[in-house]
Amino acid sequence: MTELLRTEAMSVVYGGLHAVNGLDLRVDEGRLVGLIGPNGAGKTSFIDGISGFTRTQGAIHFRGRRVDREPAHRRARLGLGRTWQSLELFEDLTVRENLQVGAERQTVGGFLLDLVRPGRQRDQTDVDWALDVLGIAHLADRLPTEISHGQRKLVGAGRTLAARPALICMDEPAAGLDTTESEQFGRRLRRIVDAGVSILLVDHDMGLVMGVCDEVYVIEFGTRIAHGTPAQVVADEKVRAAYLGTKAAS
């Protein structure tokens, strides 16, 4: 299998806190990889780190090149997409426009042409594909404020997907979905993978993660405590301890 993303001893440090502590993680092409861990384990920090939104130590390789010095937008253009735990949609743009921002790349000539002919036809296939895969085509002309929470989550994923990334890191995309919605969402994830986009899935919905992922990483306090197929991970003593531990603490 071809390697897509690989981190080597990657750390994210806030002040004195090691939110991610020397993590090695690898995502291969065509795989759906889960990343789970208790609250505060460092999952979001890890995604922030690889996508360029927080400073990191260690190495990040993406598509065979080292990207840990690249600014965020350039990593996105290389095909490293991400979604946000807290949605962060562009509230002033319609759903379609949200996706267009993700899909389209501006050039100097394009900018000048825009000033004269802004409405000219642009290639919409990626946007339409993303709308379609996520089942939100009927919402294309709505504003994010006008749709339900679950739909907003899909728009957030769609915006990243429309850029046709090689890898999409999803930060708790299923939070707030009910069981049926989450099952349906799981099937959408598989379709996305089938279309050639790898996924790094962070979620607390164990049903979803264990159901759809090919392999799963479990982290706690920023370090990896288990890695394997869902079945292996579920059977792991350390994983059970970690989850029971947080249960006892909370």
Add this chain to the structure above:
Amino acid sequence: MTRPRTPSARLRTGVPALVVVALLAVILAKGDYRANFFSGGGFALGALVAAIALGVVVTYRGSGVVNLAGAAVAMYAAYVYADLRAHGDLFLPPLPNPLAPIEGLVHLAGDDSFAVPHWPTSVSFGTAMGFWPALVLALVFCALFGLVLHVAVFRPLRHAPVLAKVVASVGVLLFLQAVVVRRFSTTTQVVGPLPFVDKTQVDLGLFKITQEQLFVVCLVLVLAVALWALFGRSRFGLAVRAAAENEKGATVLGFSADRLAAATWVLSTVVTGLLGIFVASVNSAVDPNTMPALIVPAVTAALVGGFTSFGWTTLAAFGLGMQVSLVTFLGANESWFPKAGGLPVPGVDLLVPLVVIVAVLALRGQSLPTRGVLGPGRLPFSPSARPWALRYGGPGLAVVALIPGVFFLSPAMRDGLTNTLTGIVICLSIVVLTGFIGQISLAQTSFAGLSAYTVASLSTHHGWPFPLPILAGAAVAVVAGVLVALPALRVRGVHLAIATLAFAVAVDKVVFANSWINGGFDGATVTTPDLLRSQDTATHEFLGVTIGDGTQPNPLTLVFCLVVVVALGYLVANLRRSLTGRQMLAIRSNERAAAAAGVNVAAVKVLAFGVSAFIAGVGGAVIAYRTGNVTPDKFLYDKSLMFFAFAYLGGIASVTGAVTGGLLVGGGLGFTVLNQVFGLPDEFVLLLGGLGLVVTAVLNPEGVAGKARTDLLALRRRLRPPAPADPPTSTDSATMADSSTPAEPLIPADTATPTTGPTPTVPSAAPTPNAAPTPNAAPTPVASGSAAGSHVSGSAGATPAVAGEAR
């Protein structure tokens, strides 16, 4: 932080500290430098700046507002005190008399003798007042004013976007200044001396200082220590800090967050007012312009103190106040000092705060906000122009403005219309920068002015023919805009407002007040083609039609302005509809998410500054050609504030808003009508502008045009027959079931639009057909999901919603 290569923390404090220490060493080493830096006047100015800065810090800590009107409060308090002492009158703001329109209408009907009762202008306490009663009364007034600011302006705005808060404080600044100008005109007012100290020199060894000056310096130092103790050592301070974290924090300590904020507002207006009064007394004079501009060094000092530290703020404020006399001395005596036309460049002392701001922001700012840092909040909605508006808007505006403008309007109205047109251009530049991409610039007329002077120089001294100088002027503006954009890459919100304000104030002095550039007393002449000169009183024949009636301004000027407005209007409307416009709005609503979507945030910001400065530059060039003579007063920083105010009033996020704003600007059509029909004096422009700005920010952040748009939409919705019911919130599962065919169970909405039928579907019916075959053949979701869940999901899996929404 996108770039991991930020300077290390040690370097970030070490280098600036070294620079400051080195500068101080040079100053101390040279006798005449020392004498001029540690001068009495410098200390007094430093004390005032420090007091204003302390007030700014206090309100920031209490309510998160950077009060740009802080310095205006000092000026206002000094006026209140001076008037009480001189005449025993407490003057009141000249709020518009609600009966005035009746009077105007009656006058219009021909009865000039009719007059409605006058609005009270002051409360009289008899004759001239002694020091203490006047001081106490003036401070009580300050306290009340602080309370009003809190209750009427900033409390309603406490959850509003930063932009609304900046706008409101600019509104207060304009209002206070306008009230004073209206009551006392712009001339200097004499203020009596303090009774208990005088101008006797005190020798402090290193330097000499008068008793009065020593007194204000000591007073400020005492106040700074008191504030430090209050905020750092008392329960009150603890509660303020807790409230800043979250509103409940203060409640736990037994304080109401609202009362705390009110207390900090009162505290800051009283501290600022007190020093305003004393320093005016020491200087024996107060005027409406000098003190309000001190907001720039004051906010700079507050910035150095991180808007929290009273100690660093006070130190920086004294430094910024004291460098003024030193820089003046250097300009007069040192050969290396930059010269323009043989004279020292004016206003270098104003470059100092600008440099400090840029340095502090560059060192502390971040190219992308980190997680947890709140975004700018919702800004007014920015509608994309509808096709019919694009098709008919430009020609419509042209016809509506042109025919009356050229053939029917009186010279005064024609003048107003032309001012409106140039105003629209400046407002358009603000729409791009603030409306589209959410960056606050308070320096738009600086860009316009730079362009105007370029036009004057090229057209007159270098013989460039019309319209080439317009392009050159716009290019100069673009360069300035891009320069300003560079610090903007690392700062946002109110910090950017501060930086641009400092830039505007510096440009006013360094460029516009530079007699080498501004052409001295007569202004800089613009060589204008005859047809365009507004002073031209000739009539012109076109296709057998006579244009012009032998009066100024020349109607062809109006045509010229109109062409520019329509062209730029289309440019801005097109920008909004284009990919660049979408990227700008994306950045406006969420910089991090925009970067994650692959948008080069820095490049688009620079582009926006460039486009905005270009538009402002064209505006400046048009103003230059229209008047034939460039004078600084059209481009000073208060004009930037004024345009910002009216652009916001009109509607900051759309071309329609800019047109509305242009109708409202000072000297524009709106005020010309008010002036001609109702006899409203000119000073009311800023008064109403400031007041309107505050009211708009508080009640109607969408602006006039935005409000009209939402009202219209609501009306249309009411008139239209009820639309088919909206899809249920669980559209997903419903449509899934509707359209699910065994072949493609995962594409829901191809055929079934959600509105087709409210057929109740059982959601659980959806997943029955098995998922499309997947190569990795995971176990069926349902089964493995529940199986795994029973093992692992003990804590985390059981509460997915809570975990997800935690942040």
